[in-house]
Amino acid sequence: MDPRPLFEFEAVRVDGRTAAAPRLDAVSLTVPAHGITVVVGPSGAGKSTLLRVCNRLDVPDAGTVRLDGQDTATLDVLALRRRVGMVFQQPTPFPGTVRDNLQVAQPGLPDAEAAEILARCLLDPAFLDRPATELSGGEQQRVCLARTLATKPDVLLMDEPTSALDQPATLGLERLARRLADDDIPILWVSHDLAQMARIADHVIVLIGGRVAHVGEPATLTSTAPPAVRDFLGGAATAEERGEP
Amino acid sequence: MNSDIGWSGLGISAALVAIALGISAWQRLGVERTLLWSSLRAAVQLVLVGVALHFILAPNRSLGWSWLWVGGMVVFASLTVWLRARDVPGVLPLALVAFSASLAVTLGVLLGLQVFPIDARTVVPLSGLIVGNSLAATVLVGRRVYEELRDKRPEVEARLALGQSAHDAAQPYVRSSIRSALIPQIETTKAVGIIFLPGAMTGLILAGADPLDAVRVQIAVMYVVLASVATTTSIVGLGVARRLFTSDHRAVQLTRKAD
Structure with missing residues (x-):
């Protein structure tokens, strides 16, 4: 375990539409400051909410979220969001060229720097002049990642970023994430896809019904899991067998 | 005055409604009832307004009555905006502020700089x-800002996630909404005189005024309308956008009405 985790959740609760069913309940966990941490769980488990409280697009109704030991509620929220970049489930290109998109993140960003960021996302510099909304889904999602990198974040939140992509684009984005994580940008990645978890995770958090059900390393995850979690992960082995012979 | 058509004249002009009724019956448009009802209703409404204005505009009447009338108009217009854009949060107080501010600005210029005298007949x-x-x-701007920010929420949140403030994140959508509300007014201003003769001018000429005087009044009126549309739409547009974010730059959860 790291001496200093990236995120620390302490008894975090986020209320839902009805008080009876909170979206997150008594969530205490730590996210290590390196590698890719994958949050898995069935739909409605609160995975996206967990991510959204990290950059305060949602705020906890109780409990504390700390980044590098600092309570995020005490930080300037706009500065926090530039430190904690986020890529969403659906690509969200803004109208205009790819350059325009990057300049929303970093006004006045010079082309040389923009090209460098695109290269990190395996996009040719020629993309700068292309209308962002006319790119393919996979390209759009990489532009969104590039746009996020333009704020020079310390950490990336990825909210099911491949759910709108086909298989080649999915694998491409996963490889990209691996390189960024190896370059020392830790990633918190939400997925409902257990095969994907098996491919990219260094650490795993299993969320069920708004609560942390299990935490572990992918290799030993199933063997150390309590029975309820093993039922959920049961899908992992079969999906893995099917997807990766 | 040469333009006084008198009650008998009004009666004769009502024969024109009969023409419309005849056409409706002949072509089986089935609008005879509403046609008759609307014509009657318009006449009654305008006569009532005329009676009220007759009272307000009487010589030596206190100007307070005029301002009371203006206040009533602002309230009535704001209620209308609210009725037509009821799901837009906070639209009623915003409309009240917008119409009041727009009156303050435009009347401030026109009356303050003595373009028109301060008089019941002008106010x-x-x-x-x-x-x-x-x-x-x-109404258009209130609805559009609300619908844009609701329907493009993923885009708006992506902007927030890049560290943009609520104001900056909303700006592209507010700007396009205000533009789309202003453009028809600008187009109308361009076409004036060529395609149609606007109401104020037509009225003045019918009432026997010199066409050049009528034109001067009409031009002033058009400029006033442009300024007031710009003022009300920007106040309502920015105000609605403000209501859709929290003070710590989060998008307010909006539920789409099942319709």
Whole structure:
């Protein structure tokens, strides 16, 4: 375990539409400051909410979220969001060229720097002049990642970023994430896809019904899991067998 | 005055409604009832307004009555905006502020700089023009800002996630909404005189005024309308956008009404 985790959740609760069913309940966990941490769980488990409280697009109704030991509620929220970049489930290109998109993140960003960021996302510099909304889904999602990198974040939140992509684009984005994580940008990645978890995770958090059900390393995850979690992960082995012979 | 058509003249002009009724019956349009009802209703409404204005515009009447009339107009217009854009949060107080501010600005210029004298004969009709002509644009902007920010929420949140403030994140959508509400007004201003003769001018000429005087009044009126539409739409547009974010730059959860 790291001496200093990236995120620390302490008894975090986020209320839902009805008080009876909170979206997150008594969530205490730590996210290590390196590698890719994958949050898995069935739909409605609160995975996206967990991510959204990290950059305060949602705020906890109780409990504390700390980044590098600092309570995020005490930080300037706009500065926090530039430190904690986020890529969403659906690509969200803004109208205009790819350059325009990057300049929303970093006004006045010079082309040389923009090209460098695109290269990190395996996009040719020629993309700068292309209308962002006319790119393919996979390209759009990489532009969104590039746009996020333009704020020079310390950490990336990825909210099911491949759910709108086909298989080649999915694998491409996963490889990209691996390189960024190896370059020392830790990633918190939400997925409902257990095969994907098996491919990219260094650490795993299993969320069920708004609560942390299990935490572990992918290799030993199933063997150390309590029975309820093993039922959920049961899908992992079969999906893995099917997807990766 | 040579333009006084008198009650008998009014009766004769009512024969024109009969023409419309005849056409409706002949072509089986089935609108005879509403046609008759609307014509009657318009006549009654306008006669009532005429009686009220007759009282307000009487010589030596206190100007307070005019301002009371203007206040009533602002309230009525704001209620209309609210009725037509009821799901937009906070639209009623915003409309009240917008119409009041637009009146303050435009009347401030026109009366303050003595373009028109401060008189019941100027205050009441000018206020009517200002409020009446900005009504549709105000409704449009309120609805559009709300719908844009609701339907493009993923895009808006992506902007927030990049560290943009709520104001900056909303700006592209507010700007396009205000533009789309202003453009028809600008187009109308361009076409004036060529395609149609506007109401104020037509009225003045019918009432026997010199066409050049009528034109001067009409030009002033058009400028007033442009200014008032710009004022009300920007106040309502920015105000609605503000209501859709929290003070710590989060998008307010909006539920789409099942319809």
